[in-house]
Amino acid sequence: MKGNPFKSLDETRLNFFHFKNLFTTGMGVFTDGYDLSSIGIVLGLVLSSYGIKEGSSSYVLYDSLVAGSALVGAAIGALIFGQLSRMGRKKFYGIDVGLMTVGALLQALAPNAATLIAIRFLLGMGIGADYVLSPMIMAEHTNAKDRGKIIALGFGMFWGFGATTAAAITLLLSSIHISPDIIWRIVLAAGAIPAASVIYLRRKIPETARYLGRIKGDLEEMKEVIREITNSQNVNVDNDLKDNKTLRYYFRRNFRTFFGAMVLWFLFDIAAYSSILFGPTSIAKVLGLTPSLFQFVTEFAFTVPGGIMAILLIDRVGRKPLQVVGFLGMASFLLAFSTYLSVTGTTLDIKTGALVIGPAFSPLLGIFLYGMFNFMEQAGPGSISASGMLGVELSPTRVRGEVQSFTVAAGRIGASISSFIFPSLMATYGISFAITFLSILMFTAAIITLLVIPETRSKPLEVSSGELETIEGEKNKA
Known part of the structure; x- marks a missing residue:
């Protein structure tokens, strides 16, 4: 740690x-x-409100477009704000939640499905921007020892709290017999x-000290931020820290880990969002639960405890073991749930909404098996890959915004x-086949984590990303 100019930031204790x-x-x-979970809860109400009924020729198409438009917007928003972050982490911070505020409110006024799809695309751009900026700012401001738990709490757990709140609000509105057409508008606008x-x-x-020193090259402002965070007056940094290396240089040097982080988030989100978007409708129907009750049970009883487990272990056990075990757990419980549906003869016809419950099927066992998929998800990759932790910890400051935007996208x-x-x-193939397919993807993700991703626990960002070697090389040249 001898040559790290951010040593005082990494070693300071957690404070106000x-x-x-x-x-x-x-x-x-x-x-x-x-925002991303509430649409899954009220999706059936939304489509029904617009006269799009289960079994109609357009149902599956609109089901996908309304559910997925915010995600497409998030991918584009991430790429745009990843580039803008080169001009400052703080400079555009607040614009992201501004877009989310406007988008959430406009949803309540959408006169038809096409307009709602467009509005959710705008909302998604704000979400994508936040997925880039928030984990970066968290990581660059936080000490090395507690960085994992802070990101897991501030990104993984707060996400779960938001999803649980969406379910609770929907349950409350339903219990007081509000019109379904009003319920979904209130739920979406409340975001x-x-x-x-x-x-x-x-x-x-x-602004983060790392941005000021390594990208902007403003040592005085950088020292001021370090003093504010560490409550110390002794900040001894005199060498020029500005990094003039290119994205191409760092990609050539770290391509394996950058690409691994992207693939892992890609695979994780296929499984996670299949559950987030369609669990409250399709899986809930199989389990005999309403969409809002399904979401509340899976989030409150399984996802949140999984997040707590991650917070307790992530800076002790490490990112890599938690992620491998998490992916394996997700795969195992998905496979167990799929097998249980097949063995008991339980099926759901997505085209007509017709449900066949096998005589030996137990909803409680089904809830447990599917719920444990959610527990393992948040205890592992949901608090690591999907919190943006790998993107920020494995990439040097100079290109952290771009790399993070690529992983988010x-x-x-x-x-x-x-x-x-x-x-x-x-x-086409039935619900059991679809869930088995997701299980195979999660087994694959566990193997990729094991082979490609290095451990970053308790390491300063400059060490976990290999940037310290560059800083020391620049010092020697000077």
Whole structure:
């Protein structure tokens, strides 16, 4: 650690600044979870409100487009804001939640499905921007020892809290017999509240010291930020730290890990968003639950405890073991659930909505098997790959924004594909086959993690990304 100019940031204890930063970034992530999961809960109500009925020729198409439009927008938003982050992490922070606020409110006014699809695309652009900026800012401000748990809490857990809240609001509105056409509009529009709550705070958050030193080359401002975070007056950095290396240079040097991080988020989101978007409708129907109750049970009883497990272990056990075990657990419980459906003769016709429940099928066992998929998801890759942790920890400061945007876009592309491929697989081959397919993808992801991804636990960002070698080389040249 001798040559690391950010040593004082990495070794400082957690303090008020870190927790304020956690809330400021976390509430945007809360909104991400709320917005992306709420559509799955109310999707049936939305389509019914627009006169699109199960069994109609357009049902599967609109089912996919309404569910997936925000994900396509997120992929594009991630790529745009990944490039903009080269001009400053903070500079565009707040614009992301601004887009999310406007998009959430406009959903309630959408007169038809086509308009709602366009509005959710705009909403998705804000979500994609947040997926790039929030994990970067969290990581670049936080110490090395606690970085894993802070990102897992601020990104993974807050996402789960948002999803749970969406389910709770839907349950509450349904219990007081609000009109279904009003319920979905209130649920989707309510996503504006947490997003708007942190616009001001995000505009006031300081630029990260790593950006100031390694990209902007402003040592004085960098020292001021370090003093603010560490409460120390002694910041001894005198050498020019500006990194003039190109994206091509770092991609050639670190391509294996960059590409591995992209593939893992891509594979994870295919499985995760098949559940997020269609679990509350298709899987819930098999289990005999309403969409909102299904979402609440799986999030509150399984996903949130899985996130707590990740927070407790991520800086002790490490990212790699948790992710491998998590992917293997996801694969195993998906396969067990699929096998259980087949053995008991339980099927769902996605085209007509017709459900056949086998005489030996137990909904409680089904909920447990599917719920444990959610537990293992959040205990592993949901708190690591899907929190953006790999993208920020494996990439040097100079290209962190671009690499993170590529990993986010890869994940959103995977999620977008899931919005089309999962209902198509169910419609063509049955629900059991579709779930088995997802299981195979998760086994594959476990193997890729084991072979490609290095451990980054408790390492400063400059060490985990290999950037420290570059900094020391620049010092020697100077």
